[in-house]
Amino acid sequence: xxxxxxxxxxxxxxxxxxxxxxxxxxxxxxxxxxxxxxxxxxxxxxxxxxxxxxxxxxxxxxxxxxxxxxxxxxxxxxxxxxxxxxxxxxxxxxxxxxxxxxxxxxxxxxxxxxxxxxxxx
Amino acid sequence: xxxxxxxxxxxxxxxxxxxxxxxxxxxxxxxxxxxxxxxxxxxxxxxxxxxxxxxxxxxxxxxxxxxxxxxxxxxxxxxxxxxxxxxxxxxxxxxxxxxxxxxxxxxxxxxxxxxxxxxxxxxxxxxxxxxxxxxxxxxxxxxxxxxxxxxxxxxxxxxxxxxxxxxxxxxxxxxxxxxxxxxxxxxxxxxxxxxxxxxxxxxxxxxxxxxxxxxxxxxxxxxxxxxxxxxxxxxxxxxxxxxxxxxxxxxxxxxxxxxxxxxxxxxxxxxxxxxxxxxx
Numbered sequence: 216x217x218x219x220x221x222x223x224x225x226x227x228x229x230x231x232x233x234x235x236x237x238x239x240x241x242x243x244x245x246x247x248x249x250x251x252x253x254x255x256x257x258x259x260x261x262x263x264x265x266x267x268x269x270x271x272x273x274x275x276x277x278x279x280x281x282x283x284x285x286x287x288x289x290x291x292x293x294x295x296x297x298x299x300x301x302x303x304x305x306x307x308x309x310x311x312x313x314x315x316x317x318x319x320x321x322x323x324x325x326x327x328x329x330x331x332x333x334x335x336x
Numbered sequence: 337x338x339x340x341x342x343x344x345x346x347x348x349x350x351x352x353x354x355x356x357x358x359x360x361x362x363x364x365x366x367x368x369x370x371x372x373x374x375x376x377x378x379x380x381x382x383x384x385x386x387x388x389x390x391x392x393x394x395x396x397x398x399x400x401x402x403x404x405x406x407x408x409x410x411x412x413x414x415x416x417x418x419x420x421x422x423x424x425x426x427x428x429x430x431x432x433x434x435x436x437x438x439x440x441x442x443x444x445x446x447x448x449x450x451x452x453x454x455x456x457x458x459x460x461x462x463x464x465x466x467x468x469x470x471x472x473x474x475x476x477x478x479x480x481x482x483x484x485x486x487x488x489x490x491x492x493x494x495x496x497x498x499x500x501x502x503x504x505x506x507x508x509x510x511x512x513x514x515x516x517x518x519x520x521x522x523x524x525x526x527x528x529x530x531x532x533x534x535x536x537x538x539x540x541x542x543x544x545x546x547x548x549x550x551x552x553x554x555x556x557x558x559x560x561x562x563x564x565x566x567x568x569x570x571x572x573x574x575x576x577x578x579x580x581x582x583x584x585x586x587x588x589x590x591x592x593x594x595x596x597x598x599x600x601x602x603x604x605x606x607x608x609x610x611x612x613x614x615x616x
Contacts, residue, residue: 300495305508316504318495324412328501331417 218261249273268297357556413502416583426600447553448477451488458527478533491520552582566591
């Protein structure tokens with residue numbers, strides 16, 4: 216079973232994302248900020264990280280940079296998942312190394328298509 | 337909103353006469369969901385009242401609007417990504433080899449709905465400028481729905497439509513954001529000719545195509561009409577052309593004029609005289 220780490224400071228978003236991902240046969244873990252997510256990835260790198268942009272403690276962009284510098288047994292795919300949907304933000308995410316980008320709100324079909332694009336569905 | 341059996345028969349007949357599409361028993365819910373906004377906007381109390389007005393025969397625009405409302409315009413960018421990868425890596429690669437002298441390809445997206453698949457094709461060519469340098473790529477996309485063709489020409493997509501299937505790098509490269517809408521770049525819109533046309537009409541110009549995409553349309557046709565449309569497609573496709581159907585569709589049992597393309601499994605090619613000789 217493929218694994219996804221949902222990183223978002225909103226419990227509601229994590230719950231919605233978990234529900235959708237479980238219908239897509241993913242095993243789901245959750246983190247409330249980037250720092251917590253980094254610790255998780257260093258211990259057990261998931262197949263994919265669904266990553267919010269604005270979070271307390273460590274933002275999505277800070278997490279992405281830290282992930283690039285971390286020594287991991289394998290690098291997870293990273294799908295930014297955010298309400299920040301201006302072209303500037305999306306370009307910044309690409310330059311920082313994100314594999315894909317999904318704008319909130321999203322539905323099951325959209326998330327499925329993004330997971331297909333990164334080769335995980 | 338309930339639709340009477342009588343109104344259902346009339347509306348299903350109208351849909352099939354105009355488009356070839358059948359309103360199968362399992363899709364009758366579309367009458368309720370599709371017509372409700374139309375009844376509200378035109379002030380009809382029931383589907384029967386709407387049908388009476390259509391049957392009077394004076395309001396062709398209303399009949400057009402009803403047909404549009406009953407059509408399934410479900411589509412997305414890169415719908416079935418593996419199929420588009422196959423088309424790009426195998427089907428178009430072969431056509432590129434075969435057409436190297438003339439450097440011209442004509443592609444018909446038949447039943448293009450709101451344009452996402454036609455724009456997907458346009459992006460496939462535009463994203464490889466070196467590969468296609470010096471080539472003339474003529475993409476024509478048709479759909480029976482006037483509303484769908486207008487939407488396709490405008491190239492304006494909602495937050496949900498733009499995200500479905502389209503990788504972010506292509507989204508920011510080929511679309512501009514105008515408030516909440518994503519608009520196809522002029523170069524992309526100019527790469528596709530959109531025309532309102534039924535699959536029962538004559539094929540669009542140039543009338544002979546190297547590749548035809550007819551995806552998730554013929555499944556709504558009766559078997560006899562489906563066979564007829566396959567025949568029309570075969571009459572306008574090049575002998576070495578490729579036909580791309582929807583991921584869940586096949587020619588097997590539906591026509592004898594196309595066969596699986598053994599070089600590009602998942603695509604189809606027209607029957608050639610030597611195929612008939614082999615089968616004899």
